[in-house]
Amino acid sequence: MSGPAPTPTPEASKDSSQLRQKEMIARHFDRLAAAPETGEKTAYTFVPGNLSELLLSFDVLPVLPEINSLQSAMRGRSADYISLAEKLGHSEDVCTYVKSDIGMLKSGNIGPTGQRLPNPDLLLLSYTGCFTFMKWFELLAQEYQAPVTMLQVPYQADGRITDDMRRYVVDQLRRKVIPTLEQVTGRAYDEDRLRECLALSAQAEDDLVAVLRAARHRPSPIDAYFGAVYYVGPIFSSFRGTRAAVDYYRALREEIEQRMAHGLGPVTPEGEMGAERFRIVVEGPPNWTSFRQFWKMFSDEGAVCVASTYAKVGGMYDLGFRHDPQRPLESLAEYCLGCYTNLSLPTRIDLIVRYLEEYEADGFLINSVKSCNSFSAGQLHILREVEARSGRPGGFIESDLVDPRYFSAANIKNRLESYFQMLQQKSRNPNPVAAS
Amino acid sequence: MRYAVGIDLGSTTTKAVVLGEDRRPLGRGITNSRSNYEVACQVALSEALIDARFSLVARELEAFGLEPGAREALRLELERLFRAEQYRSQLAELRRVLDRNCRRLLTKPAALPAALTRILDRMGAEVGDLYAPGARRKSDFFRDLAGSRYLALAEAEARASGVGFDLLAGAFDKAILEVENSAAAAGRFEDHARAAVARLSRPEPLLHAAVDRAAATELVQVGSVGTGYGRQKLPFPEAQVRSEILCHGLGAHALFPGTRTVLDIGGQDTKAIQVDADGIVTSFQMNDRCAAGCGRYLGYIADEMSLGLHELGPLASESTRPVRINSTCTVFAGAELRERLSLGEKREDILAGLHRAIILRAMSLLARSGGVRDQFTFTGGVAKNNAAVAALKALLKENYGELQVNISEDSIYTGALGASLFALRDASGGAA
Numbered sequence: 001m002s003g004p005a006p007t008p009t010p011e012a013s014k015d016s017s018q019l020r021q022k023e024m025i026a027r028h029f030d031r032l033a034a035a036p037e038t039g040e041k042t043a044y045t046f047v048p049g050n051l052s053e054l055l056l057s058f059d060v061l062p063v064l065p066e067i068n069s070l071q072s073a074m075r076g077r078s079a080d081y082i083s084l085a086e087k088l089g090h091s092e093d094v095c096t097y098v099k100s101d102i103g104m105l106k107s108g109n110i111g112p113t114g115q116r117l118p119n120p121d122l123l124l125l126s127y128t129g130c131f132t133f134m135k136w137f138e139l140l141a142q143e144y145q146a147p148v149t150m151l152q153v154p155y156q157a158d159g160r161i162t163d164d165m166r167r168y169v170v171d172q173l174r175r176k177v178i179p180t181l182e183q184v185t186g187r188a189y190d191e192d193r194l195r196e197c198l199a200l201s202a203q204a205e206d207d208l209v210a211v212l213r214a215a216r217h218r219p220s221p222i223d224a225y226f227g228a229v230y231y232v233g234p235i236f237s238s239f240r241g242t243r244a245a246v247d248y249y250r251a252l253r254e255e256i257e258q259r260m261a262h263g264l265g266p267v268t269p270e271g272e273m274g275a276e277r278f279r280i281v282v283e284g285p286p287n288w289t290s291f292r293q294f295w296k297m298f299s300d301e302g303a304v305c306v307a308s309t310y311a312k313v314g315g316m317y318d319l320g321f322r323h324d325p326q327r328p329l330e331s332l333a334e335y336c337l338g339c340y341t342n343l344s345l346p347t348r349i350d351l352i353v354r355y356l357e358e359y360e361a362d363g364f365l366i367n368s369v370k371s372c373n374s375f376s377a378g379q380l381h382i383l384r385e386v387e388a389r390s391g392r393p394g395g396f397i398e399s400d401l402v403d404p405r406y407f408s409a410a411n412i413k414n415r416l417e418s419y420f421q422m423l424q425q426k427s428r429n430p431n432p433v434a435a436s
Numbered sequence: 437m438r439y440a441v442g443i444d445l446g447s448t449t450t451k452a453v454v455l456g457e458d459r460r461p462l463g464r465g466i467t468n469s470r471s472n473y474e475v476a477c478q479v480a481l482s483e484a485l486i487d488a489r490f491s492l493v494a495r496e497l498e499a500f501g502l503e504p505g506a507r508e509a510l511r512l513e514l515e516r517l518f519r520a521e522q523y524r525s526q527l528a529e530l531r532r533v534l535d536r537n538c539r540r541l542l543t544k545p546a547a548l549p550a551a552l553t554r555i556l557d558r559m560g561a562e563v564g565d566l567y568a569p570g571a572r573r574k575s576d577f578f579r580d581l582a583g584s585r586y587l588a589l590a591e592a593e594a595r596a597s598g599v600g601f602d603l604l605a606g607a608f609d610k611a612i613l614e615v616e617n618s619a620a621a622a623g624r625f626e627d628h629a630r631a632a633v634a635r636l637s638r639p640e641p642l643l644h645a646a647v648d649r650a651a652a653t654e655l656v657q658v659g660s661v662g663t664g665y666g667r668q669k670l671p672f673p674e675a676q677v678r679s680e681i682l683c684h685g686l687g688a689h690a691l692f693p694g695t696r697t698v699l700d701i702g703g704q705d706t707k708a709i710q711v712d713a714d715g716i717v718t719s720f721q722m723n724d725r726c727a728a729g730c731g732r733y734l735g736y737i738a739d740e741m742s743l744g745l746h747e748l749g750p751l752a753s754e755s756t757r758p759v760r761i762n763s764t765c766t767v768f769a770g771a772e773l774r775e776r777l778s779l780g781e782k783r784e785d786i787l788a789g790l791h792r793a794i795i796l797r798a799m800s801l802l803a804r805s806g807g808v809r810d811q812f813t814f815t816g817g818v819a820k821n822n823a824a825v826a827a828l829k830a831l832l833k834e835n836y837g838e839l840q841v842n843i844s845e846d847s848i849y850t851g852a853l854g855a856s857l858f859a860l861r862d863a864s865g866g867a868a
Contacts (some may be wrong), residue, residue, distance in 0.1 A: 393718065
């Protein structure tokens with residue numbers, strides 16, 4: 001069957017904050033690429049529980065492997081990287097973030113900007129609920145012959161942070177992480193510098209929360225799942241605690257407040273979104289290989305994500321947490337302990353129910369990713385519990401993080417359309433027709 | 437007469453249901469989807485409209501005051517003769533297309549045209565037996581019925597005339613798509629119905645009059661809704677497209693108003709759907725991108741065993757010691773089957789194990805969708821398979837206790853029925 005010639009994908013629409021962010025990231029990767037010459041030290045670390053301010057206070061540049069993996073997926077490179085990692089012996093069931101990263105490393109370690117990433121001087125493993133992170137760094141330690149420092153963050157099984165937990169993390173920071181950083185950089189720990197960074201973090205965090213809360217407005221000026229991926233980018237990665245992040249979030253907040261004042265909806269890659277028909281809360285990470293297509297499946301239906309748990313994996317700022325310059329190590333400890341990945345199922349259920357109410361959402365969707373057992377385990381339980389407690393319908397879709405083989409567009413579209421039509425049907429006076 | 441139509445474009449078959457304004461189903465039509473949804477849609481609709489005219493005939497006979505038994509007997513007789521006429525008409529089209537294609541061949545055995553003519557002549561001579569009173573046919577599709585006879589005759593012809601079997605079989609494969617896609621070959625109701633009436637063993641003036649009236653009734657489409665995997669390809673505006681989840685939910689509710697849980701096993705999808713007292717979907721789960729354990733799996737198994745799809749269930753039901761099978765991977769179905777056969781397992785025992793494995797997978801999906809509530813309605817093509825139904829009933833009882841299990845004779849049309857109800861609702865200005 002012949003069809004019309006495929007039209008090239010139009011350039012994605014970007015708002016000014018996105019362009020600004022792109023420049024920030026480009027500068028960061030320039031520094032990383034130049035690090036072997038400039039002698040700047042680098043630490044590989046993960047988003048949940050990252051100790052950006054502490055690294056910054058030692059002038060250590062962070063590299064975030066899972067961000068590189070998702071960037072590889074968005075650039076259409078992850079399939080080849082995963083395939084290479086599998087060729088090297090990593091099984092099909094291994095987390096695809098890991099395989100994409102290993103494949104990238106084995107292909108010359110060229111990062112998202114096309115520049116080579118420096119080898120790490122340190123692998124800083126902040127363990128906040130993902131067992132795979134440990135195994136991932138074991139592999140990287142072998143590849144780079146770099147030292148690993150692990151911060152053991154206790155799991156919030158009872159849904160709260162105790163003094164013992166906090167002390168335990170602070171103690172590790174003092175006794176292990178800081179001395180290692182001193183050793184790697186040859187510099188002494190400077191707590192005043194750390195306090196300055198933390199104060200800047202708190203400012204940016206205030207503005208980020210204002211941006212995310214803008215979704216309470218009708219229509220929501222932002223998409224708090226797909227769009228939020230860009231909004232949380234700087235603060236979740238290398239820029240928390242920097243002046244650049246403060247400026248970025250101030251500008252972003254102004255941009256969003258303006259959109260809100262003009263009654264505008266989110267900007268999607270396809271342009272301004274049409275009328276808001278459904279307000280959705282989303283649990284689970286997005287799919288990165290078909291990110292734009294995935295988003296379009298929502299925006300075509302007029303579905304706006306008004307809150308998401310994924311936008312909290314790098315910090316639960318909307319629940320009130322702020323980095324505190326007065327309690328530098330304690331607040332870093334609380335930050336790590338409070339990461340979304342470190343929360344128990346009941347806490348996650350509470351959070352989603354709270355979002356449904358606070359953001360006046362019509363329902364919630366779970367994107368269950370094949371790669372991530374720590375995220376996906378218990379999601380069906382979450383679905384049933386949240387449905388029962390909120391009375392709002394949940395939907396369930398399955399995909400993966402960065403392996404394109406696990407994104408079945410027809411199946412996902414079918415489920416999403418069915419879900420949105422179900423919401424529509426439930427929201428109206430049913431008045432069903434029965435056949436005799 | 438005004439009607440609404442719902443069309444379910446499934447991965448294997450396309451179904452159409454025509455609904456009168458009184459919400460009573462008037463007609464149903466089904467055809468192979470073949471990846472050409474537009475044609476499948478036309479063929480299914482034209483079949484459903486023919487079926488609708490049979491309903492009109494029955495209504496006319498009722499209006500004439502005939503007893504229900506007599507009405508049904510006349511209707512069945514009319515339909516049998518009608519289908520025979522339709523088969524003859526399609527056979528004529530097959531002859532025309534084969535002849536045309538044969539003439540287009542640059543090189544061919546000299547004996548080929550005569551061999552084709554002999555095959556078609558024999559097929560024509562068999563029509564009476566094929567549609568004799570009480571005769572059982574393996575399928576309702578012309579492709580299947582004609583194909584099975586053509587290939588059998590071609591084999592004999594190849595032996596007798598020396599024309600290669602592959603050449604004869606290839607000629608059929610090339611021609612059949614055009615024939616089954618031709619609405620003209622399927623013919624018009626009035627032509628075949630009148631020819632059928634003329635072939636009755638004794639005159640039936642009431643039936644004659646009823647056919648005339650049914651044929652004269654103008655059928656006006658007031659609404660249409662498409663659903664199923666091919667729905668995006670439908671020549672319908674977006675507002676006239678509904679997800680099959682909603683359509684199956686509403687369709688099951690229409691068939692059995694007490695329905696609370698629906699299981700649909702189609703060609704490539706298994707769906708577990710929970711509905712409320714009004715047939716509104718409250719939650720659902722579908723299989724992910726893998727079609728393991730769906731209808732297509734049974735299709736592969738049937739092909740591997742050189743059986744018709746409809747023969748699997750009865751054979752599996754003969755099993756005395758079902759084999760335990762866990763994998764329902766469609767891709768590995770053939771390998772799994774051959775391995776079991778090489779181990780000396782009986783075909784019926786393997787099949788019984790396969791059916792149970794499919795249902796186990798569906799049970800997991802049901803649990804994920806929120807469990808099973810009374811009443812339970814099973815829909816989709818697999819609901820016609822008695823071995824699958826038996827396995828399902830056993831597992832439902834084991835896991836959820838006694839509950840009412842509904843299976844309609846027309847379960848395959850459930851999605852199209854739901855779609856037709858939506859179409860009628862839209863046409864009458866109701867909320868979607």
